[in-house]
Amino acid sequence: MVPVTADDTTVVLPGCDRPLYQQFQRLLLDLDGVVILVDEPIPAAAETLQRVRAAGVSLRFVTNNASRPPVAVADLLTRSGVSAEPSEVVTSAMAAAALLAGRHPAGARVLVVGGEGVYTALSDSGLSPVTHAEENPVAVMQGFAPEVDWPMLAEAAIALRAGADWVATNTDRTLPSPRGPLPGNGSLVAALTTATGREPESVGKPAAALYDAALSGTDTRHALAVGDRLETDIAGAKKAGVRSLLVLSGVSGVRDLLMAEVMARPDFIGRDLRALDLPHPAAVRVGEEGRCQAARVWARPGGIELSDAGTGGEDGLDRLRALCALAWSHPLELSSDAYDGVINELDLD
Numbered sequence: 650m651v652p653v654t655a656d657d658t659t660v661v662l663p664g665c666d667r668p669l670y671q672q673f674q675r676l677l678l679d680l681d682g683v684v685i686l687v688d689e690p691i692p693a694a695a696e697t698l699q700r701v702r703a704a705g706v707s708l709r710f711v712t713n714n715a716s717r718p719p720v721a722v723a724d725l726l727t728r729s730g731v732s733a734e735p736s737e738v739v740t741s742a743m744a745a746a747a748l749l750a751g752r753h754p755a756g757a758r759v760l761v762v763g764g765e766g767v768y769t770a771l772s773d774s775g776l777s778p779v780t781h782a783e784e785n786p787v788a789v790m791q792g793f794a795p796e797v798d799w800p801m802l803a804e805a806a807i808a809l810r811a812g813a814d815w816v817a818t819n820t821d822r823t824l825p826s827p828r829g830p831l832p833g834n835g836s837l838v839a840a841l842t843t844a845t846g847r848e849p850e851s852v853g854k855p856a857a858a859l860y861d862a863a864l865s866g867t868d869t870r871h872a873l874a875v876g877d878r879l880e881t882d883i884a885g886a887k888k889a890g891v892r893s894l895l896v897l898s899g900v901s902g903v904r905d906l907l908m909a910e911v912m913a914r915p916d917f918i919g920r921d922l923r924a925l926d927l928p929h930p931a932a933v934r935v936g937e938e939g940r941c942q943a944a945r946v947w948a949r950p951g952g953i954e955l956s957d958a959g960t961g962g963e964d965g966l967d968r969l970r971a972l973c974a975l976a977w978s979h980p981l982e983l984s985s986d987a988y989d990g991v992i993n994e995l996d997l998d
């Protein structure tokens with residue numbers, strides 16, 4: 650619900666008058682596009698996170714990628730220049746294993762379609778990873794690893810036909826690589842869905858279970874999710890009841906943000922992780938006008954108009970915030986074309 654104040658001002662982005670991280674006790678950070686890009690650190694990410702950690706805010710690196718155990722993820726981050734402890738890593742494999750451990754007795758056999766990340770998560774949760782359907786597994790756990798092959802899928806198909814529970818770490822269709830998007834866990838899940846007519850339960854973002862696992866011991870009100878993808882990171886945060894910051898250093902861009910469905914709209918926006926260190930001005934809509942500090946945008950019959958004012962501010966994003974205020978709460982449905990001119994004018998790339 651967008652709150653409407655007495656004078657017909659609709660508050661669309663809530664604002665925060667001190668450095669954003671000071672409002673929270675835990676950050677739930679996506680990795681690729683937020684902290685690192687493949688294996689390179691994103692500028693200023695390491696220093697910003699070090700400062701936040703030193704101020705007493707706990708960090709959780711929350712990843713849909715199930716191929717690596719926490720030790721390997723922490724190692725990858727640390728080698729990329731962002732120091733991280735294994736205890737700060739929460740993977741979709743851990744969340745999937747926790748779900749199965751809550752449902753089946755200790756030592757229950759679970760068939761693995763995946764690699765080291767899945768094996769480690771199952772063992773750490775007190776379950777017994779197995780590789781053959783003849784071992785009568787109670788469940789199949791499926792998470793991406795480069796070594797997933799046809800024999801693994803065949804064993805899983807047999808177990809699933811026999812009625813085994815099926816949990817997927819995530820259903821991302823692709824995963825990023827230096828050569829562009831490659832088949833992800835969702836593509837391999839689709840092979841088994843085609844073969845068996847069944848659908849798995851998925852725990853990774855945009856489902857809430859992964860964030861729930863990363864929240865353990867912290868109230869949702871005191872946590873902030875930080876992500877670069879609206880449809881996974883931000884939508885997952887909304888489902889988990891956690892506020893969110895979208896950073897523009899990864900996949901989702903300005904047009905995606907303006908066109909975002911209600912369930913994928915963040916509370917705060919920033920260029921990159923430096924946004925944690927800044928106050929965030931609120932953005933409101935008043936009639937046909939979006940406002941954020943001095944920035945104004947108007948819905949006109951011929952399209953959208955931006956004020957010249959408001960290009961400054963802490964991060965130069967006030968006009969974008971004002972535009973979000975208009976786009977997300979204006980009674981007229983604005984089409985994607987309506988934004989062409991203003992996106993160029995914002996000049997954020």
Ligand SMILES: [Mg+2]
Nearest residue numbers: 679681682877
């Ligand atoms: Mg990402």
